[in-house]
Amino acid sequence: MNTLSALRSFGQWFAEFRQPGRGSSWLVGILLLVTLTMSAANLLLPADSPLYVSTYTITLMGKYLCFAMLAMAVDIIWGYCGILSLGHGAFFALGGYGMGMYLMRQIGDRGVYGNADLPDFMVFLNWQELPWFWFGMDQFWFAVLMALLVPGLLAFGFGWLAFRSRVTGVYLSIMTQALTYALMLAFFRNEMGFGGNNGLTDFKDILGFDLQADGTRVALLLATTLLLVLAFLSSRAIVQSRLGRVIVAVRDAEARARFLGYRTEHYKVWLFVYSALIAAVAGMLYVPQVGIINPGEFSPLNSIEVVVWVAVGGRGTLYGAIVGALLVNYAKTRFTALMPDAWLFALGALFVIVTVYLPRGLAGIFERFAVGMRREKHGEKSWRENSGQLSAGEVSA
Amino acid sequence: MNSIHQLAGQAREVMRRDTTWPFLIPRRRMVDVSKDIILYLEDLNVSFDGFRALNNLNLYVNDGELRCLIGANGAGKTTLMDVITGKTRCDSGSAWFGQNIDLLAHDEAEIAQLGIGRKFQKPTVFEAHTVFHNLELSLRCGKGVWRALTARLSGSERDRIDEVLSIIGLESSRHQLAGALSHGQKQWLEIGMLLAAEPRLLLVDEPVAGMTAEEAERTAELLTSLAGKHTVIVVEHDMEFVRSIARTVTVLHQGSVLAEGTMDQVQNNRDVVEVYLGEGA
Amino acid sequence: MKFLLHSLWLVAALLLPAGSPLAQTPPTAPAVGELLQQIPNASLKKTGELVQQLEQAGGAEMRPLFEAMLAGELYAVKESDKLVAVTKDRAGRLVGREIFNDRKLAAFASRDLKKIRVNNRLRSQLRDAIARIDLLHGSEEQQHAAVLSILDDLSSQNMRLLRSAETAGASAQVQEVIALADAMVQLRDSRVLEERLAAIEIMSGRLEAPVRNQLQRLLNDDGEQEVAVKAAAQKALDKIAGRVEFYGQMEQLFFGLSLGSVLLLAAIGLAITFGVMGVINMAHGEMIMLGAYTTYVIQQLMPGAIEYSLLLAVPAAFLVSGGVGVLIERGVIRHLQGRPLETLLATFGLSLILQQAVRSIFSPLNMQVVTPGWMSGSLVINPVFSLTYNRLYILLFALAVFAALVAILKKSSLGLNVRAVSQNRDMAKAMGVRTELVDAMTFGLGSGIAGVAGVALSQLTNVGPNLGQSYIIDSFMVVVFGGVGNLLGTLVGGFSLGVANKFLEPATGAVLANIIVLVCLILFIQKRPKGLFPQRGRAAE
Helix, strand or coil: CHHHHHHHHHHHHHHHHCCCCCCCHHHHHHHHHHHHHHHHHHHHCCCCCCCCCCHHHHHHHHHHHHHHHHHHHHHHHHHCCCCCCCCHHHHHHHHHHHHHHHHHHHHHHHCCCCCCCCCHHHHHCCCCCCCHHHCCCCCHHHHHHHHHHHHHHHHHHHHHHHHHCCCCHHHHHHHHHHHHHHHHHHHHCHHHCCCHHHCEECCCEECCEECCCHHHHHHHHHHHHHHHHHHHHHHHHHHHCHHHHHHHHHHHCHHHHHHCCCCHHHHHHHHHHHHHHHHHHHHHHHHHHHCEECHHHHCHHHHHHHHHHHHHHCCCCHHHHHHHHHHHHHHHHHHHHHCCCHHHHHHHHHHHHHHHHCCCHHHHHHHHHHHHHHHHHHCCCCHHHHHHHHHHHHHCC | CHHHHHHHHHHHHHCCCCCCCHHHCCCCCCCCCCCCEEEEEEEEEEEECCEEEEEEEEEEEECCCEEEEECCCCCCHHHHHHHHCCCCCCCEEEEEECCCEEHHHCCHHHHHHHCEEEECCCCCCCCCCEHHHHHHHHCCCCCCHHHHHHCCCCHHHHHHHHHHHHHHCCHHHCCCEHHHCCHHHHHHHHHHHHHHCCCCEEEEECCCCCCCHHHHHHHHHHHHHHECCEEEEEECCCHHHHHHHCCEEEEEECCEEEEEECHHHHHHCHHHHHHHHCCCC | CHHHHCCHHHHHHHHCCCCCHHHHCCCHHHHHHHHHHHHHHCCHHHHHHHHHHHHHHHHHHHHHHHHHHHCCCEEEECCCCCEEEEEECCCCCEEEECCCCCCEEEEECHHHEEECCCCHHHHHHHHHHHHHHHHHHCCHHHHHHHHHHHCCCCCHHHHHHHHHHHHCCCCHHHHHHHHHHHHHHHHHHCCCHHHHHHHHHHHCCCCCHHHHHHHHHHHHCCCCCCHHHHHHHHHHHHHHHHHHHHHHHHHHHHHHHHHHHHHHHHHHHHHHHHHHHCCCCCCHHHHHHHHHHHHHHHHHHCHHHHHHHHHHHHHHHHHHHHHHHHHHHHHCHHHHCCCHHHHHHHHHHHHHHHHHHHHHHCCCCCECCCCCHHHCCEEEEECCEEEEHHHHHHHHHHHHHHHHHHHHHHHCHHHHHHHHHHHCHHHHHHCCCCHHHHHHHHHHHHHHHHHHHHHHHCCCCCECCCCCHHHHHHHHHHHHHHCCCCHHHHHHHHHHHHHHHHHHHHHHCHHHHHHHHHHHHHHHHHHCCCCCCCCCCHHHC
């Protein structure tokens, strides 16, 4: 009898906290399993083995996972809080530049000009000394700190200004786009001191390890996986806490939340900062793996592409963003290799099809499927039946 | 010279002993109702683009009272609620909550935390959350970001939610998504959310719109039972409903108070008759 | 190639119009022919002498020769020493034409030609010669230009020329410049203080570059002893500098207004779709691009009538872009009613598709859109201030489009419906307005105007697949700055952003100016989220 009531209260507890995104730990398992297998196959197997995974593939996978992290950052604020940011590429790129500056300083006197004090492009521009904002960037911890602090502060300043004056909807989206556009123009300037058009490249090593070595590549992939998993778990904890519920409440009925006493702008600002920090971490991991960071990363197209990854995967589900990013990027790699011209057609069509026919993305299909299975088993009436009604409320901006 | 005098005057103003600097006043205070009046609205003026929504409006509401506001469309009922809850800034006038809280100095969230709850004309609930979570979010507790992140539901809070659920009669749909509720149920849920917040003053905008007669009756019962412990201000068009709950009725007309009294007094008031039935009556 | 063997003098003599002075004075004609034949093999110094002799012998008839020579287009055919004018066409082929009658010749191979060399001394000699010819024989405009160029070289020979022009009955405008030339000579040659001061008085405030140079030289000249002359010269120079500065500002203003007119054209269509339907059409830039490509296609279809191509391109671009707009509305946006963020994403996808389509159909490269003659050149107001015709016409065009649009919205029944829907969609629907149709028409109208903007833009920038992309953020900023749903706001917003941008540019550089304007706008929207001219009242909530 006792156990029965305990079971029932557990069932009740479970029902109360069942939310989209819960129970997606399978994703963590798969991610860890795949990357660990790939790493082992790369390091332990001989190059002529049929199961050998090339270092190129390792790097490609690392890149995809960075994109997945960026997509998750966008999903946290778009899917859960209804803020469509078309400028998250800016935080990603700023994080990337932070890491790029560290890597640039690690080159030391191995550059083309052999100048131990100045990066090559500064020597080329006839600069005499290091600009003040480059000081300390040769220390890894300081560079990482800066790569988090700068995007974080930018997100805080922008968010504070925008959310306090209650800018919402398409206005906000276009402003985020203008933000990244302005940054792109600025970073294209040589005078900014970030390498102008060419950006930062020709990196040699990170923390003393050769960036070209297989071991370093594998380690970077594993670090990316680990941080992605960490970010996923912490984001999941956030969206499942009461904080997460307040955020969804702000998305659906901001005025109601405000009249219940929640300072919605505070919630939005902190969530925006959190999301920007995750994007910055993704950028930091991205740069050592691809070996370059340039102002192109700020381009509005990049940021808006991230949104379509999230839309394809299904917004408002963290795993959907990750899956979407991996799938779309894999498709992009294949497409651009086979039919380079067709990729933009495909991407454009993806935007249209997903928004018009699949507002809940692949996750929506998956969940409907899963619910159907469950209902067949138990004959229970699921609350997800009504999920179709949500979409209108979700985006009312 | 003039400016120096001005500066000195300002300095003196800052150093006055009988006032407290605004930033030293604690933000969250208990409302002081020692004079038995919970809401003072004096000389309120609000205009939109030349249209005067509120025109020198004066209104006092006693603590624990159930007050009905009636008036034609455009009489300023909703604007009045907007001013009280901080949504609309008024052009001039003063609005005090009890003896000690100046409502005009606070924004919506602060006013809500001070204990003024509001139900919208159109039922507004969090459709993506279950009924249970809707009530959880409305509980009276810390509303800060950090508090929300670390919050765990305590036993007494859970009990409070159960209590409210039974009051609004939604126990059976506690795990249903609020978006799936019927219109009337949403109205009830929103009232329940106000109850969970335990406000001192409840502003209820058209609570029975879209309800069946039976539901309206239950709503009337609920609102009357709330009075006493809470102060309730109801805006309603349904005169039957108003008659069934009202002790004091205030008639608004063109942004100011036209008449005040019991339902019978108001109905026999010459001004009211004139406004509602035309000059000839 | 046989016909090329004819000696040039014969060609020249035969083809000259009967009434020309050259034909009337046969004794000089052979001399001209002989002189011309010497040119291909002459040294630079000798060429100078030949030019002098040609001018005396041939007079006004020699103008095309001098012009071709000055432009570096004069070549000699190696085989025959015949002189031809040669230019490169778009494909890089060398196309020749007769010098004296513009008749087209076959294409040349570069090895068959020998370029007639010119140096700077020769160039200035040629310029003088052309000026003299124009002064005596040219139209009033040519005379004016000639007098102005003579100010550079006030030799006694040129002054005599001016005298003769004066007596030949020059216009008032020309007379005035001749007086100025007199004053400059006076200042240079006279030793009488009063005369020199009077000359400076005449020169004071004149914007012609030689005047400034002469005054500056005078000030720097240590040999000049007269303090009064120096002081007067300084004063005159200050006055000139003041006027130059003023016209510099005017020029900035003009550039600003020009940029503003482009922004207005680009934004006004967006203002309609955003104001009425509340959707951001991210493919708006691509509608502009389609308009520009329509212009290109029309010019390809009617190569003989470039002058009229733009007149035809405006309605064509309106139809093309408007039609695509209606398709987009019917096909996609209709299904996303009330979901503005989704609409934004879907239209962005469409913009990618349109860009790639243009890239596949035409090419990823920029297309050459020809500027018709009446749009090239500039309106010279004074020597330091001139307005290029293309910018001027586009400014007027933008205002005309704006006025037409306001008229449509204010006077037509479509306008009434559009305004009704923009103010209260549900009410309009209840009143029997076919909102679906109005939406489609509105979207078509907005897109059509974008197409028209594309025609204008094709005259200012390169026509390529990315043409529209760069305008979407700017035009959205204009709309937001001016206040959504307010056409007047868009007008003010467009021009003030354009002017602000251009006035910042000299101080900060183009890129930084762009960034500053963007950042200021972001801050402005924080302060006034509803723009300069907000829609007010409860309906706007």
